[in-house]
Amino acid sequence: MRTAAQCLLCIVVVGCKPAATSSEDATIITSSAETKAEPTGDWQWLFNGASVDAWTDKDDQAIGEQWQIIDDALVLTAAGGGAVVTKQSFTDFELELDWQIAASGNSGIFYKVAGPDSKVRSGGLEYQLLDNDNYPGHDNPVHFTAALFDIYPPELDAHLPAGSWNNTRIIVRYPHVEHWLNDKLVLQFELGSADWQKRAAQSKFAPEHVLGANEPGHIMLQDHGDRIAFRQIRIRAL
Template sequence: MKKITALFTVAVLTAAIITSCSSPKTKENELSKQEEEQGYQLLFDGKTLNGWHLYNQGNISSGWIAQDGELKCLPGTAARHGDLVTDQDFENYELSFDWKISKEGNSGVFINVVERADIPTAWASGPEYQLLEKGHHDYDKEMKRAGCLYNFSPQLNPAEVNPPNEWNHSVIRQQNGKIEFVLNGIITAKEDFNSTKWRQAVANTNFKNFPEFGKHLKGRIALQDWNKGISFKNIKIRKING
């Protein structure tokens, strides 16, 4: 009986391994069947910058390129530089993306960005999900570590960023002005952009000098250009009910 049971166990495990190996895996920059059913859309097709443009400069050639399945910002080039922004506005959503950053790199993802000629940069209206490599000189500043709501709160729960040029996974959720940031599976920030607490926090920083900052619950998503290299892939978004 023991021998039969052992043989049965081996057969089950073998079948499970075969099934796992033969199951289709989601390719980079593509949606799985489950993600399609959940209403996700790709914001980066892995090949082009379709759906993106340079903030306040339109669809022009820049330091941002699609290369090797990555959306990259190349540092130190003669190309035009600036933050890359979506063509669409988004309100209640869940955004997920993978990112890797060079040694001492510093970048970010801005949300609720209002693009207007009288607003000079994406960060003048959009709060930032901070992206930072551990070797950067700001890493010891608690409110500037990766996954933070930049300059407003330290990590809600400790989360480590992977070594330079290794991929990290991030999620941004926003519902009726309430946001949640996730870094490598750990919730690192929460805030309510409707709250008096938020308005007071803005008033106590240099952002108070930018009248549109942090006041919007809908807007574009922007990727920050910086002096060091940054890459993104698997940028996916789905609408959630408000």
């Protein structure tokens, strides 16, 4: 689920690298040699398993100590770490990453999160991450993994169970947006369309946020209180 976030972000912020932690502290994490591979073409790393220099917290401070690098993954080990946000903003882009959620876990990947120079006010759009099989009380498809949270449900179920590594891609070519999960296109929609406007107006975000503008925005990884791991986070401009 989404947290209320009125992000006032600086683009240039001094980052902090969490202390590397032994895999003994993360029983569901397994290492991947691919994590430190160099990106090709126009891709750039947001997290390559070694550094969080591309990230800050939502208040332009060092990210919380509850975020730790464990076996080349960025892991929220306990609640209280806060959301982590990219220092850089993006307009049209392709984002790709792997994620692994704990049993009964809930989290999210936000994009188009407004910065201080944005002409619009937006807490961003949420690609939902959930243990669909065990999370209590979530029986609405607009809250399932790969949904645009509270607005569009995924059109098919491609999630792997909690403890597995899932692969996500988010493609934004304004106004077209695609959500991919484990190499399957599970959702696509048009920002600003009549259907979009109707659904957004009926969601939990209206009228507090202006969503879907053709503006640069930041990527944000949520702290929903549940253990979540991310690895091989890369992005390219489109």
